[in-house]
Amino acid sequence: MQTLLSTSTNPIWSYFSSICAIPHPSKHEQQLVEWIQNWATEKNIDCVQDEVGNLILTKPASAGYEDKTAVILQAHLDMVPQKNSDSSHDFLVDPITPIVKGDWLHADNTTLGADNGIGMASCLAVLGANDLQHGPLEVLLTTDEETGMTGAFGLKAGALKGKVLINTDSEQESELYVGCAGGVNVNIDLAYEKMEPEVSHAAYEISLTGLKGGHSGCDINLGRGNAIKELAAVLNNLDGVPFNVANFEGGSLRNAIPREAKAVIVCDEQYQNSLELLINTLQVTLAAQFEGVETNLTLTVKKSTLPTSILTHESQTALLESIQGCKNGVFSMDNNFSNVVQTSSNIGVITQSTEGKLCFKIQVLIRSQVEQEKQDEANEIQAHFESHGASVRQDGIYPGWTPNPNSAIYQVMENQYIELFGSKPKTMVIHAGLECGLFSAQYPEWDMISVGPTIKFPHSPDEKLEIATVDKYWDLLTATLKALD
Template identity: 35%
Template sequence: MTVKDLKPTNVWSIFDEITKVPRPSGKLDKIRQWLVDFAKEHNFEHKIDAVGNVAMFRPAAPGYENAKKVVLQGHMDMVAEKVPTSHHNFETDPIETVVDGEWVRANGTTLGADDGMGLALALAALLDDDIKCGPLEVLATVDEETGLTGAINIKSDMLQGDYLLNLDSEDDGIITIGCAGGLESLVYFDYTPEAAPADLVYFKLNITKMHGGHSGSDIDKGYACATKQIARLLYRLEQKFDFRLARVDAGNLHNAIAREAVAIVGVKPDDKEKLSVELNAYIADVKNEYKATEPHMEVLCESVEKPATVIDADTARRIISAAYVAQHGIYSMDHDIKELVETSTNFASIKTLEAEKTIYIEHFSRSSVESRKYELAGQIEALYKLAGARKVDYTGGYQGWQPNVNSKLLADAVAQWEKLYGVKPIVNAIHAGLECGLFLQQAPHMEMISYGPTLENVHSPQERCHIPAVQKAWDFTVALLQAIACEK
């Protein structure tokens, strides 16, 4: 069975087409052209704004010209993550989808159902003439995964609606009405490269096969963070014997919990046994600490050739200490919504940029309280400045989405879910980022909700989409659009 054989056929067929179009964040020309071609093929009016967002419009069904206008919205980019053994090129290759029981996944890469499935649901609704409703707009935004660029730069002419249905949520039976804001902290350390001592032996320390996940929705799951773990290992070794650090690299994307980390170290031949002892003790500790959440985690050590240079000892010491102390995970919990994370940071990555003689570190902080977001970012900045960082910059800042519990749209959505499935949906706010708060800056009159079918392990190669939940999301979308059309 292939994806195109699944039900509802209209949604899965469009999703199948989307998976064939390369669309990693920052490389969206192909998916943008595909969307424009889709609009032209089906004779929908469309527009592209200055940053590359695409909107297409369907007029009201006869007799529904005065019904409320609805925007169906998703983002066109996907997180590009793959297993170490994959040769997939996200800029050229289609996603290889696999139907696995009640789930669809990809072969060794992210699936891109975040948010390709949201777009598929929106476009299927646009095509369905049996949905009798007012004017519809489908809005596809750019680079949501790397700073919400499309939403930050949106203008009101791209939001032609009274209601907005954001189709970028990941839990069946949950309607989201609020989210956290975010801010990236970019840290730069200069270092002096020195000739690698010839009297040392060199090893590559590799932390691999960690779970990873979404830096917002998974930050409370207890998954290990590769950036924190490599810093912890290096700090532990530093307390036992002298070594030289040639490079350290961990993590990839600001919104993904780091899954892999590598460091190259040089030790005295007489200290090889100490390295082995400390490494085995470290492995025993982390295997015990993370036995429930990281059953596949591996820590490997292999001999490597002498590198050309090492990082000067003073800078290496300061970076290891700062990274060891740096925060990762939950900072505070929400006092009003049970079990909701209020503020957190993801220690996203650490990179050795040899050409620039720079160590680059990135944190991504989230909070539903703007002041707490900046408080946490300020603590991160203070730590790294104390450690001698040359510069700490901020980027990608966006505000959260304040819940509106009195929304008529929300009331319609709850009623339709209960009518379809016999239970009330859960209504909540989330710690992950959504674009709705930014849309409200341009269109404060709009009422908004977010929902979608169940996705698991997004932002990691284990991402998968629950097939029965897609049918439910489609049926709910149809029922909600028709209920909105009948509002008095």
């Protein structure tokens, strides 16, 4: 990162460096909020915080641009906190460490937070610059986008005056985004009954690790393994080893493809050799299944402490069959946009409560550009788990963003892209939940577009930012602000 700070004239990098230095995972953005508030005070930039935690910063038009269109630049404050299992990083305390590797910027075994830190940095860079031409400017920085879109849901009508919004949360340079998927959360409580294990039996921990994970929207079509689904399949394939499940957990966020899962099973110790042979065989099978995709996939078994309880046969059957039978991944493709997923789901998290109400809590996120298809899939998954005795509720429903064929901001940005780079950008819809769909509820008159530099594998420790595209993004953003009438 020091190399970029010392060699690049792009102001985005210094702001992004500051953002990385301040912990800001979802629901813990306050340190970053305070830093931005103090920075705005020093720069004499008006900054207010609304009742849900969003920041709204305003800057007057540059000289001669007072009558131009008022523009809103928008980013979200939070980042997804994901790390590799061997990392000791504490997202509530430790800074993110950006590392330059060739043409890309990575972090040290954690998410980088370029989603959406680099967009946020560009918003601050525009506010802090004295040599840009633009009309009246507002910057909207929303809170808790990654886990609940709390800021977008809570944005009040009349809080902003601009008529054009540029969202900075897209992740592919050369593409202009004009629409996005909506989403719905399906929350499952699968109750279970327990019994005591035989004292002569032994316990074994089976772990599936090393998967790439990634964004459950942008990366859902890459054929990556879902650790929760695959581990359930492993347990269902332990033929010849009579066992009971004691524990099953995996994943950490509903909007991230789970990279790791583990289970503790109990069986007669005489089956240890058979179990180890089966796990080795299934490791080979999984490696072949995901050849060229999951190069670090690791399935292991090791002896564990005998637990005080195990699931009954009926509860175990309900758990494994409900997970393995749940639809997951890509359901349909968008006929209007090449290689864009239309509808998908992701089993993102499973946790187990062992005190009080005994249950497995499972979180599924369904995305779709088509509202009815989104709801149909959610209802089908709900019915599937209910058929296995689960209690299910749906929440967090947010709409997609419908493309506007008459968008003026799209035309301006497309023209600027052609003028700057000599080629036409692609018009795209993203299979992810941009906040634009929610904004349209309170501000239906807004003309919106989403743009950004190239970010690969967000929501996973493999997240990386293509350095050269940040300059192109900055040039396009500032040229567009200047060109708007």
